[in-house]
Amino acid sequence: MIWKESLICERYIPVELWYKDSRSGSFCRPELLPPAHQEYRLVLKNPPRPNPIFGTNAESRASACRFYTVHLPCYSVKGSQLHAPGTFWFNPELDTLEIRGFEHFTTLANDLWRHDLKKKGLRNVSFNIKSNFLFNRFYRNTASSDQLRQVVGRLEHVTFIHYSFHRVSLAFIKYPYSCMDRSLLFMYPRSLPVAGATGSFSRQQDPRPIEDGVLESVSLAAFPGFGRIALDWRDWFQELRAGRPCVFRFAYAADGRQKPFVTDKAEAMDYLKDEGKKWQEYFERERKSPLKSPWRSGDAIPEQVDSGLETAFGFWTFPLEPQGPFAKPRGFPKAFYDFSAYRPELCVFHL
Known part of the structure; x- marks a missing residue:
């Protein structure tokens, strides 16, 4: 019982x-959609930190093996090279998988279900939709529509994350947008969680405390179409589930392009020091610009940078609702969305 309590954590x-490339025989990243029947390998981008009880003694290891059903x-990767296989320990109730490689989604989900003695399988999934990837392509390239319905029917929590x-x-x-919308405040958004x-x-x-203007202007400038696509996927998943309840979320984190991601407190401190230097450099460059910025007041760096707000390494989640901020507007998708009607859920990684 003591061992199990130390393992209970999302x-x-x-x-x-x-x-697997049919010509070379080597395994490749899922950049394009290959035929769905091809063999795949499960690759951990950032392997979770192993729990110490795996190596404490035989009893603790046996308890861990039972907990992760x-x-x-699995494999790990460095650059484009796969490293020697290991074991992926998975708990269906507590683990969320962010999956890249949609063409093998049903195959992985079925593997998780077949190897689970409790027959729970994949319950919590997250999708990082980086492009205008339509659900009908995803649906068409799955091994079987019946299998997809079964897999989607077992899901309990579906998250669409934007980095x-x-x-x-x-x-x-926000500068080019603030000329048209003065409500877009210039600030150092320290309350935004950083990916970890x-x-x-x-x-x-x-x-x-969350700075004024942050929730009112959540930026999707990197991919303005994300919200619409996430809602479309939500609707199609609901259709496949035939009305069975499921929790849909939108997740948001800053700086998803770190290589590698922050994994401990020392790296977190280094990240914040580097971020402070970037702020100074960006502000100095803007200060010397001949264009007068609408937010500029003198040459002093705004006070927001000196706030005592603690940085969180993780992500925010919000309910993904048809009537929410992503409700389909007329015209082109927006670069900023107002989430001030929600108090975000903060998911913090244990550094």
């Missing part, structure tokens, strides 16, 4: 499903 695990072969630019870029990217990667995390309603 985990967020990004995975890639690499396909699914054990699948935005780093926070300094987000502060300055340790696996285990905790969630609660964000207790921190």
